[in-house]
Amino acid sequence: MNVQPIISIVMVIFNMAREIKRTLHSLTSTYQVDVSGQDYEVVVVDNGSSTPLSVDYVKSFGSNFNYHYIEDALPSPAPAINFGVRQSRGRAVGIMIDGARILSPGIIKYALQAFRTFQNPVVATLGWHLGPDLQNHSVLDGYNQQVEDQLLASINWPKDGYRLFEISALASSSKEGWFMPQAESNCLFMLRETFDNMGGYEERFNTPGGGLVNLDMYTRACELPDAELVVILGEGNFHQIHGGIATNVSETMNRALWQEWQELYFKIRQKEYTVPLRRPDHFIGHMPQQALKWVLYSAEIAVENLTG
Numbered sequence: 473m474n475v476q477p478i479i480s481i482v483m484v485i486f487n488m489a490r491e492i493k494r495t496l497h498s499l500t501s502t503y504q505v506d507v508s509g510q511d512y513e514v515v516v517v518d519n520g521s522s523t524p525l526s527v528d529y530v531k532s533f534g535s536n537f538n539y540h541y542i543e544d545a546l547p548s549p550a551p552a553i554n555f556g557v558r559q560s561r562g563r564a565v566g567i568m569i570d571g572a573r574i575l576s577p578g579i580i581k582y583a584l585q586a587f588r589t590f591q592n593p594v595v596a597t598l599g600w601h602l603g604p605d606l607q608n609h610s611v612l613d614g615y616n617q618q619v620e621d622q623l624l625a626s627i628n629w630p631k632d633g634y635r636l637f638e639i640s641a642l643a644s645s646s647k648e649g650w651f652m653p654q655a656e657s658n659c660l661f662m663l664r665e666t667f668d669n670m671g672g673y674e675e676r677f678n679t680p681g682g683g684l685v686n687l688d689m690y691t692r693a694c695e696l697p698d699a700e701l702v703v704i705l706g707e708g709n710f711h712q713i714h715g716g717i718a719t720n721v722s723e724t725m726n727r728a729l730w731q732e733w734q735e736l737y738f739k740i741r742q743k744e745y746t747v748p749l750r751r752p753d754h755f756i757g758h759m760p761q762q763a764l765k766w767v768l769y770s771a772e773i774a775v776e777n778l779t780g
Contacts, residue, residue: 477536478584479512479661480560484549485571486519490617491712494630495568496533498575503630506581509536516571517556520545547680550673557667563587566595566661567673569686573599573658573709577633582704582757583661590754593702594693595661598650600640600710607713608726610641620713634760636710642766643711645687649770650705650755652777655747656690659709666699676740683733684745694748701750705757705767 481499485492496516501509516530518541530539540559542552549569557565564587566580579597586593602620603610627635645655670692677685694701737745759767 475510477511477513477562478587479564479566479580480515480557480562480664481512481566481568481580482515482517482553482556482560483568483571484517484519484552484556485521485525486545486549487521487523488572488712488714489521489523489525491572491714492516492525494574494624494712495571496530496537497630498577498633499537499580500533501536503577503633504575504580505577507584509534511584512536512566512580513538513560513562515556515560516540517552517559518542519549519552546678548675548678548682548685550675550677550682550685554672554675557664557672560664562664564661564663565667566659567689568659568709569682570658570711572712572714574602574629574636574712575633575659575709576636576707578758579659579704579707579709582707586661586702586704586756587663589756590700590702592663592666592696592699593661593754594666594696594699595702595704595756596654596657596690596752597659597704598646598654598708599643599656599658600636600646600708601643602636602640602710602712605641606644607711611713615713617713632762634762637708637760637762637766640708640710642769648773648777649766650703651752651770651774653694653747653749653751654690656687658686658711660690660693662693662699666693666696670696674740677736679733679736683729684737687745688737688741691745691748694750700753702754702756703752705755706759706763707757708763
């Protein structure tokens with residue numbers, strides 16, 4: 473009997489053979505704690521990589537892993553995400569717009585708990601960059617894939633996935649930590665019905681990498697009056713360096729891209745993009761020792777904002 477998974481995790485990849493091995497491993501039921509492969513499925517959508525993966529390779533991570541290659545891929549990942557959701561079977565979906573992100577070991581466990589606890593949760597995770605600083609900065613000081621490989625080896629990853637907190641910096645979209653509003657979530661969960669009612673990812677964001685499409689999706693989710701925003705504490709997604717459109721270019725180039733993306737956002741939404749002001753309604757999770765410094769940091773930021 474083919475059991476319907478509770479969650480379908482839809483991940484988009486493009487020319488990231490080095491990074492995808494780690495990302496897929498971080499989604500296995502041997503790495504993720506207290507979950508079964510029957511609880512979730514992983515739908516990998518390859519958005520036109522020059523060298524496709526094989527179905528057998530993806531399946532080697534688990535029978536709940538599936539792979540789809542898009543021949544006539546568009547520059548934006550938005551159509552690929554919507555395609556992947558249509559191929560999936562779960563009652564809820566988890567969207568990873570960037571397949572270069574390693575997950576910490578409890579994300580699926582706590583996402584499942586959120587769907588068992590709340591009626592219509594939008595479940596967000598915070599993002600980190602591997603390395604000593606935002607990768608836009610650290611690449612200027614020599615940070616590259618070889619340095620990153622050595623860094624991951626230094627914590628003996630994947631033996632203890634929570635040690636990722638020791639070698640990472642908060643992404644700019646999550647810069648104020650767990651207790652303040654964030655700009656996006658690179659591993660975002662919601663009911664399939666909620667995703668469908670929102671119309672999925674907006675495919676008019678058609679630039680390479682999608683521009684502000686992921687931020688747009690998160691903003692629209694935060695604006696849903698009947699959804700409860702749940703943030704997972706003590707967990708995160710960790711970006712590997714791979715020459716990403718926004719994360720691995722200079723600040724000058726990043727500012728130029730942001731200007732272009734904001735112009736497209738205004739054209740589509742008829743308003744300027746701003747970070748949603750919604751704070752989390754609920755928290756779910758735990759606090760591994762390696763993440764304690766980030767809890768302290770998050771609390772200090774929240775107190776400053778509340779008293780300032």
